[in-house]
Amino acid sequence: MTRVGFLYPGHSAESDYKAYEGLLGGGVELPVVHTLMREDAHRVDALLDIGGEDVLAEGAREAAALGVDATVWACTSGSFVYGPEGSLRQVEWVRRAAGTPASSTSWAFVHALVGLRVSRVAVAATYPEDVAGRFVGFLAAAGVEVVSLASHGIATAAEVAHLDPDEVVDFVISNDHPRAGAVLVPDTALHSAHLIEPLEALLGKTVLTANQVSVWEGLRLAGDARPRANGPGRLFRTGAAEVASMLPQV
Known part of the structure; x- marks a missing residue:
């Protein structure tokens, strides 16, 4: 069983992760940890707040307690708003706190x-x-x-x-x-x-x-990157066997 944890701000489309469990055909668990969202706003200051080190570290520790194989900060805007270097720091915060390979939705894209x-x-x-x-x-x-x-x-x-x-x-x-x-x-x-x-x-x-690439990225980091004949989408049908050596360290 491959288990990937997702740090997810607030409550909106988290049911997608349960849907992906079904679409991927078994052998995968995708638990969601809801992280703190003080304000729901697609505004730069609010997005910087939801992606702060304290918020992500707390969520990552909760994910670690679930025994996950990899952890993903599942928020596109809450990661790219930090820019490339800042979003890499976010990934490192999650990796350290969770003790697992980590990434974010922006890097997953x-x-x-x-x-x-x-x-x-x-x-x-x-x-x-x-x-x-x-x-x-x-x-x-x-x-x-x-x-x-x-x-x-x-x-x-x-x-x-x-x-x-x-x-x-x-x-x-x-x-x-x-x-x-x-x-x-x-x-x-x-x-x-x-x-x-x-x-x-x-x-x-x-x-x-966003949720699609987050799931794909988490499975890749967990060592479960095999192509899946039924998708969902060309991304999953292609797999990720050749990606790791081509990427910056995250």
């Missing part, structure tokens, strides 16, 4: 793109424009070219969690770009586990969502 050999993407972000722009900056620093950016302008995780699935599908497919090798949909507050296969079928290309 980068690592997934490395594994898929995709360097040019479109981003369909739920965030306000200024926050979405920071994700673009994070990706650029990692060598990823963003050819288009769409911002939904949603102010809170709670609002994102209640988006209608049809609205999500429309938003993503309408913000693809012909030069993009993949469409990235950041925000772990977005329910997406059951949307990836339909989205990839409609677009004819890879779609990466």
Whole structure:
């Protein structure tokens, strides 16, 4: 049994992790530890607060008590808002406190793109424009070219969690770009586990969502990177066997 722990701020789309347990077909447990969210806001100061060392260390210690094999800070905006160097420090905070391999959702996006050999993407972000722009900056620093950016302008995780699935599908497919090798949909507050296969079928290309890459990254770090014939998504069908030697140390 592979067990990956996820540090998840507040309550919004954490049910995605239980959905992934089912989609991955057994042999995987994905427990969620809810970390402190003093304010639910897609605003830089609030995002810096939810990703602070005290918050992450407390959550990581709780995850360690569950006997996890790897630990992921499952918040895109709460990691990329720290920038590349700051988000690596976050990963180190989690690694030290949990005593396991660790990563974050923002780095999971980068690592997934490395594994898929995709360097040019479109981003369909739920965030306000200024926050979405920071994700673009994070990706650029990692060598990823963003050819288009769409911002939904949603102010809170709670609002994102209640988006209608049809609205999500429309938003993503309408913000693809012909030069993009993949469409990235950041925000772990977005329910997406059951949307990836339909989205990839409609677009004819890879779609990466925040909870999806978080799960994939955690399994990779736990040593369970084998391709899975049933997905969900091209990312899981591809696996991650060649990723580790290509990545910065996180």
